[in-house]
Amino acid sequence: xxxxxxxxxxxxxxxxxxxxxxxxxxxxxxxxxxxxxxxxxxxxxxxxxxxxxxxxxxxxxxxxxxxxxxxxxxxxxxxxxxxxxxxxxxxxxxxxxxxxxxxxxxxxxxxxxxxxxxxxxxxxxxxxxxxxxxxxxxxxxxxxxxxxxxxxxxxxxxxxxxxxxxxxxxxxxxxxxxxxxxxxxxxxxxxxxxxxxxxxxxxxxxxxxxxxxxxxxxxxxxxxxxxxxxxxxxxxxxxxxxxxxxxxxxxxxxxxxxxxxxxxxxxxxxxxxxxxxxxxxxxxxxxxxxxxxxxxxxxxxxxxxxxxxxxxxxxxxxxxxxxxxxxxxxxxxxxxxxxxxx
Ligand code: 5MM
Numbered sequence: 001x002x003x004x005x006x007x008x009x010x011x012x013x014x015x016x017x018x019x020x021x022x023x024x025x026x027x028x029x030x031x032x033x034x035x036x037x038x039x040x041x042x043x044x045x046x047x048x049x050x051x052x053x054x055x056x057x058x059x060x061x062x063x064x065x066x067x068x069x070x071x072x073x074x075x076x077x078x079x080x081x082x083x084x085x086x087x088x089x090x091x092x093x094x095x096x097x098x099x100x101x102x103x104x105x106x107x108x109x110x111x112x113x114x115x116x117x118x119x120x121x122x123x124x125x126x127x128x129x130x131x132x133x134x135x136x137x138x139x140x141x142x143x144x145x146x147x148x149x150x151x152x153x154x155x156x157x158x159x160x161x162x163x164x165x166x167x168x169x170x171x172x173x174x175x176x177x178x179x180x181x182x183x184x185x186x187x188x189x190x191x192x193x194x195x196x197x198x199x200x201x202x203x204x205x206x207x208x209x210x211x212x213x214x215x216x217x218x219x220x221x222x223x224x225x226x227x228x229x230x231x232x233x234x235x236x237x238x239x240x241x242x243x244x245x246x247x248x249x250x251x252x253x254x255x256x257x258x259x260x261x262x263x264x265x266x267x268x269x270x271x272x273x274x275x276x277x278x279x280x281x282x283x284x285x286x287x288x289x290x291x292x293x294x295x296x297x298x299x300x301x302x303x304x305x306x307x308x309x310x311x312x313x314x315x316x317x318x319x320x321x322x323x324x325x326x327x328x329x330x331x332x333x334x335x336x337x338x339x340x341x342x
Contacts, residue, residue: 014258
């Protein structure tokens with residue numbers, strides 16, 4: 001695939017008012033999410049849940065692409081249509097998580113590095129044949145001020161792996177989503193989140209350049225700059241938007257077509273409000289949109305609850321959430337839209 005083709009896919013992923021649904025929970029993660037609602041995590045239940053989300057009527061107005069998990073990309077909708085084909089027929093790009101998870105970093109102490117580079121060239125070839133157009137790799141950067149985390153070592157290792165993955169994707173014809181996630185669950189304040197995210201993104205862009213990744217054919221999926229969940233001082237929504245924008249202007253070259261945020265455990269409303277406040281200050285050099293997992297799915301999953309009788313209602317909830325998140329991607333969201341038309 002040419003650089004122009006990759007750039008066109010990246011542009012489509014972040015087209016105005018559209019964003020990415022992260023539905024790539026590994027079996028371990030979806031089992032945890034199901035477990036909290038007493039839903040059994042069988043292969044059929046996972047398929048039925050993903051089918052509910054992906055076949056939501058009209059979802060293509062708000063969702064440009066869906067990140068699938070290895071099991072899901074091989075599954076089909078109730079009528080037998082493989083999920084990638086079903087998405088394509090709705091004008092939604094199928095994507096695939098290609099990392100194999102974060103593991104303890106060797107000779108370190110509780111920090112993580114994401115694995116999955118071995119055999120990745122061959123796996124990419126197979127995913128392309130299954131219909132994937134883009135990929136995702138998530139690096140986990142932990143803040144723990146007492147332990148001195150993150151170390152430079154952890155940031156360097158993760159940035160290097162992200163760039164190696166990015167280069168392999170572009171060589172093999174997939175647009176890489178580059179996801180360096182600075183975790184939001186520490187006790188740190190917003191200043192520490194800013195400093196760590198700055199250091200991480202600077203290192204990531206250095207590695208991307210060193211490893212010849214074409215910035216026009218990628219999408220960045222960062223965390224927002226936010227107070228840690230365990231911090232006694234919580235920054236206001238406006239401060240989160242301002243500090244996140246300030247950081248992005250310092251780190252992300254204008255050649256990157258779009259930034260699709262992760263939600264990272266923020267509630268759906270808060271994640272939506274933050275994105276909206278950033279877009280109200282636009283236009284920016286890059287599109288600012290979403291690649292949310294929990295913030296798009298939580299309410300729909302709670303409604304579905306593992307029962308086919310709830311599919312229509314869960315789809316209504318999924319569609320409403322996606323429409324609000326889409327509004328935030330154009331800076332036209334307001335809190336009263338949460339209850340309007342439900
Ligand atoms: C959908 O969740 C993904 C989880 O992957 P693992 O099961 O391998 O942990 C995750 O990577 C997700 O794509 C991003 O973190 C964004 O999701 P949130 O919920 O943070 O918006």
